Amino acid sequence: MVERDTTPSAHPGTHRADAAGQPEQVPAPEAGPEPAPSxxxxxxxxxxxxxxxxxxxxxxxxxxxxxxxxxxxxxxxxxxxxxxxxxxxxxxxxxxxxxxxxxxxxxxxxxxxxxxxxxxxxxxxxxxxxxxxxxxxxxxxxxxxxxxxxxxxxxxxxxxxxxxxMSGSFRAAVFGANDGLVSNLALVIGVMGSGVSSSYILLAGVSGLLAGALSMAAGEYVSVKSQGELLEASTPHPKAHTLLPQLDVDANELALVYRARGMSLEEAEAKAEEEFTRLGLGQASGSDHWGTGGTERRPNEVVGSGLAAGASSFLFFATGALIPIIPFLFGASPAAGAVVALVLVSVALMFTGGIVGVLSGKPPLSRALRQLAIGLGAAGITYLLGLAFGQVLG
The missing domain is CATH 1.20.1260 (Ferritin)
Structure with missing residues (x-):
């Protein structure tokens, strides 16, 4: 009786016996070509x-x-x-x-x-x-x-x-233009709903433009200036580090400073001791080391010029608010002027909404449509209110 070798081959092929009964390796079939893509x-x-x-x-x-x-x-x-x-x-x-x-x-x-x-x-x-x-x-x-x-x-x-x-002036420009578009369109459509003539609509539109632009400019100026003053008040005094050599080491008033800036008691005392050690070794305690030590919390905001923000807010609000009254500047009737104003403002709202979407990393089309819906919704509400007031006063 002949024993067959059942040891697996290192090669992936199949086996068959030759005339002497010894296993003979048969090469495995080669893989075919990859199928063509659709x-x-x-x-x-x-x-x-x-x-x-x-x-x-x-x-x-x-x-x-x-x-x-x-x-x-x-x-x-x-x-x-x-x-x-x-x-x-x-x-x-x-x-x-x-x-x-x-x-x-x-x-x-x-x-x-x-x-x-x-x-x-x-x-x-x-x-x-x-x-x-x-x-x-x-x-x-x-x-x-x-x-x-x-x-x-x-x-x-x-x-x-x-x-x-980007400075605060750019932010004020984009949102100022959008506010001017929505607010003055709503004003113009609301006044038109009351049934007055084109001259009254134009007067209301120009008044809304000037009042809104001045209000936006003043508000933006105060906002940016106040923000800058808040950040300034939250920043350590640049000369405070010069007082360290005069402090009583035993009283350790310096630890209170670090505790007020958010450190724990142990961290504050260790930090203060480190500062006094530096002074004892004759090393100066720089203002940067004093101002940024530990876990002090600092606002991380970009603040632009108050005047620049206010001026850009005025100009762009006025530009946006001008668009709804353009047809009435050329003597359009209330109905025709309202239709043209709605078309012009719709295009402008989608443009500003798209810009906001791009800057925020979101799909610009959805943000443009959202801006359009908000603007037209505000105009529709004020039109209904103007229509109601017109019937009451009429």
């Missing part, structure tokens, strides 16, 4: 390829207008998008075809980056990176999907830097 896959991969190529160009364009660390970060993002582009080109292989244009949103971001290189382009890139099409696509590797999620966080950080650099 038409929908090819279209989708080509779109990915075009978008990745365009996004890399956007990051490089943005990097041209920056220096230092931000430039380096943007160039790294461009290299990453170029790596993704190579992946889709290799995956397409012979089906790569002619270069396709990226989608409309990516082209718009490229235009912003090329013409302005501003925070608007970064804010739109943040929104685009957050919409990660690879998460639910089985053809996309998990690594690329994870890369895109990380890119969204990187761009969020860069966009936040840009937002923080």
């Amino acid at each position: 038409r929908s896959q090819i279209r989708r991969w080509r779109r990915y390829l075009a978008n990745e190529r365009a996004e890399a160009a956007v990051y490089r364009e943005l990097a041209r207008n920056r220096r230092g660390e931000e430039r380096d970060i943007l160039l790294h993002l461009a290299d990453s998008e170029a790596r993704h582009e190579r992946f889709w080109r290799e995956k397409l292989g012979e089906y790569v075809g002619m270069p396709r244009r990226p989608d409309l949103r990516t082209r718009f971001m490229g235009l912003l980056a090329k013409r302005f290189g501003s925070v608007f382009a970064l804010a739109l890139m943040q929104t685009a990176e957050a919409r990660n099409p690879y998460v639910h696509d089985d053809d996309a590797p998990e690594q690329i999907a994870a890369d895109e999620r990380i890119h969204a966080e990187v761009v969020r950080g860069l966009a936040t830097r840009g937002r923080e650099k």
Whole structure:
């Protein structure tokens, strides 16, 4: 009786016995070629390829207008998008075809980056990176999907830097224009609802423009100045550190300062002892060391000029409030003027709402529609009130 060798071979092939009864290895069949991608896959991969190529160009364009660390970060993002582009080109292989244009949103971001290189382009890139099409696509590797999620966080950080650099005057400009649009449209439509002539509507509109613009400017000036004074009052006195050599070491009044700034008793006493030790060794206690020690809480806000904020608030509120009265400046009838005013203000409201959406990293269309709904809702309410007052007074 011949014993057969049942030891498994190191090779993945199958076995069969030869004429002498010895096992003979049969090579495993080679894997066949990968199946050709479907038409929908090819279209989708080509779109990915075009978008990745365009996004890399956007990051490089943005990097041209920056220096230092931000430039380096943007160039790294461009290299990453170029790596993704190579992946889709290799995956397409012979089906790569002619270069396709990226989608409309990516082209718009490229235009912003090329013409302005501003925070608007970064804010739109943040929104685009957050919409990660690879998460639910089985053809996309998990690594690329994870890369895109990380890119969204990187761009969020860069966009936040840009937002923080914006002064209070820009914020006042955007919201001032929006307030002027809504308030004066509501005033004009409300007065029209009472049944008065175009001249009275125009008078009410001009009065609302001047009163609202002056009120907004004064309020913005006081707000920004008060905010600056609050921050100043919360900042340690720059000369306070010079009093340390004159303090009684045993009384340890310095510990009270640190406790008032949020330290525990033990932390405050240790910090005070450290300061006195520095003085005993002849080392100066710098104002920076005094002002930022421990867990002191400092407001982290950007405050602009009160005059600049007030002036921009006046100008942009007046600009927004001017739009609803434009048709009445040209002698339009109440009904026709109201229709034209509603159209003009609707366009302007969607524009300001879209800007707010872009700056906040949210979809601009939804923010534009929300702004439109608020403005038209306010106008509708005041029209009904004006109609009611007109019937009562009439």
